[in-house]
Amino acid sequence: MTDELVILGSGGGRHHIRTQYRATGGIIYKFNGIQSHIDPGPGAIVRINQYQEDPVKTELFIITHAHVDHYSDLCAIIESSREILHDKNYNYYKKGTLITAEEVLNYISDYHLNMLERVVKFRAGNKFSYKGAEITGTKTIHSPKNEGFGIKFKLKDYSIAFSSDTMVYDGFSEEFSDCNILVLNLLRPNSITCRRHLCTDEVIPFLNKIDPPLKSLIITHFGSYMDSLRSTKNYVPSQVKKLQETTNIKNIVAAEDGLKIKITELLN
Numbered sequence: 001m002t003d004e005l006v007i008l009g010s011g012g013g014r015h016h017i018r019t020q021y022r023a024t025g026g027i028i029y030k031f032n033g034i035q036s037h038i039d040p041g042p043g044a045i046v047r048i049n050q051y052q053e054d055p056v057k058t059e060l061f062i063i064t065h066a067h068v069d070h071y072s073d074l075c076a077i078i079e080s081s082r083e084i085l086h087d088k089n090y091n092y093y094k095k096g097t098l099i100t101a102e103e104v105l106n107y108i109s110d111y112h113l114n115m116l117e118r119v120v121k122f123r124a125g126n127k128f129s130y131k132g133a134e135i136t137g138t139k140t141i142h143s144p145k146n147e148g149f150g151i152k153f154k155l156k157d158y159s160i161a162f163s164s165d166t167m168v169y170d171g172f173s174e175e176f177s178d179c180n181i182l183v184l185n186l187l188r189p190n191s192i193t194c195r196r197h198l199c200t201d202e203v204i205p206f207l208n209k210i211d212p213p214l215k216s217l218i219i220t221h222f223g224s225y226m227d228s229l230r231s232t233k234n235y236v237p238s239q240v241k242k243l244q245e246t247t248n249i250k251n252i253v254a255a256e257d258g259l260k261i262k263i264t265e266l267l268n
């Protein structure tokens with residue numbers, strides 16, 4: 001199996017958008033020979049090139065909610081997913097599927113939407129089948145104004161979920177109980193709470209109630225409190241240690257900009 005994650009940005013929130021202290025390009029997820037790009041925030045197209053990935057290979061675009069650190073580079077990513085835009089008669093080539101929170105469509109030009117084969121308006125609880133992958137929207141509680149979703153991929157050999165931005169809620173553990181791997185947006189360390197986001201101490205009891213236990217947890221989308229020039233230190237290593245010591249999950253991985261992770265390593 002060659003399935004892989006490529007971290008194009010381990011940062012989230014406005015300070016990382018501004019400083020790029022941690023990048024904000026989202027995640028490339030390659031599965032079944034398909035290249036998808038989840039939440040291409042500011043700099044996504046720069047990071048793809050910096051980390052020597054090929055934007056032309058992307059055919060599935062996913063935007064979990066209408067915050068700028070999740071959707072800003074979508075037009076550039078759609079346009080970069082083909083080498084030639086149109087034939088000599090200006091007939092534009094159609095390629096790719098966009099799965100998105102509906103509100104995001106207000107911010108994407110018709111010009112770019114018309115380059116796609118398909119646009120799927122998506123929300124928590126929805127299901128969509130894509131070339132053998134069963135894709136499900138998971139619940140998020142985040143912005144009261146912008147409805148979003150997390151996303152879960154059920155494949156033949158494993159399943160993986162991306163929580164997107166959320167806080168914990170009743171049923172959080174059950175939402176991920178059929179997953180082997182969870183990519184968790186963890187904004188803040190320890191017990192430093194942030195409204196509508198997660199900190200480590202809040203989420204630990206919910207992680208331990210995922211049954212059967214996850215094989216791997218990847219933490220990402222760190223805010224400025226977690227690690228930036230404003231923070232007193234980089235809290236990420238201590239959060240990995242804490243999660244290793246207090247959860248029943250075998251592998252805890254911290255996202256770093258440019259990190260490439262083979263899925264097979266996460267299933268051990």
Ligand SMILES: [Zn+2]
Nearest residue numbers: 012013069165
């Ligand atoms: Zn975010």
Ligand SMILES: [Zn+2]
Nearest residue numbers: 065067142165
């Ligand atoms: Zn958000």
